[in-house]
Amino acid sequence: MKFFKQISLLFLLTTAFTFVGCNDEDPDSVGPTIEITNIPDNKEFKFGEDLFMNFRFTDQTGVYEYAYEIYSKDFLPKEFTVEQKLFDLQGSYTEINQKQTVILPAKVDKEIYDEGEYIIKVQASDINQRVSTYYKPIRIVYPAAE
Numbered sequence: 001m002k003f004f005k006q007i008s009l010l011f012l013l014t015t016a017f018t019f020v021g022c023n024d025e026d027p028d029s030v031g032p033t034i035e036i037t038n039i040p041d042n043k044e045f046k047f048g049e050d051l052f053m054n055f056r057f058t059d060q061t062g063v064y065e066y067a068y069e070i071y072s073k074d075f076l077p078k079e080f081t082v083e084q085k086l087f088d089l090q091g092s093y094t095e096i097n098q099k100q101t102v103i104l105p106a107k108v109d110k111e112i113y114d115e116g117e118y119i120i121k122v123q124a125s126d127i128n129q130r131v132s133t134y135y136k137p138i139r140i141v142y143p144a145a146e
Contacts, residue, residue, distance in 0.1 A: 031132030032059035032124040034066075037097075039120075044139040047080075047113065048106035051138075055098045059126045062092025066124040070102065073137065076114035080105065080140060092127045107142050115141040 038054040045051050051070075057063040067086040072079035082102055089096065105113065120136040 028061045028128045028130060031130035032057050032063045032126050034122050034124050034132055034134035036136045039136060041137050042139060044141060045104060046141060046143045047104045049104050051102040051104055053100045057124050058095045062094055062127045063096060063124050064089050064092045064127055068122045070118055070120050073117040073119050078114045080113040
């Protein structure tokens with residue numbers, strides 16, 4: 001009987017330590033997942049149009065801020081740029097969609113931008129200060145002369 005109690009106690013302790021030492025959640029080691037869901041790679045936009053972006057962010061601990069900017073892939077001398085714009089989400093979200101629109105300037109005589117390959121750069125941070133960066137290549141050109 002004493003042997004049976006020892007085995008039962010050993011089984012009980014082993015089971016308790018197994019449950020205490022087991023953590024189903026992986027530690028957060030990566031930043032949020034970022035997508036632009038409405039723009040395929042290398043999509044062509046025209047100066048004078050609106051560039052509409054639908055961002056989708058997911059993270060196991062929660063996204064709390066994001067930023068985007070647009071610049072020429074080749075850093076051309078007369079490139080069109082959108083300086084980094086930072087958005088605080090006023091809370092943290094494991095999944096959230098955000099919409100942003102950039103008005104691409106129309107052609108004017110005094111300011112002509114270079115056509116070509118551009119990059120939309122998006123960064124997002126989670127509540128553990130993990131940052132992810134996402135790049136979406138696009139093309140921006142002037143409309144054909146009529």
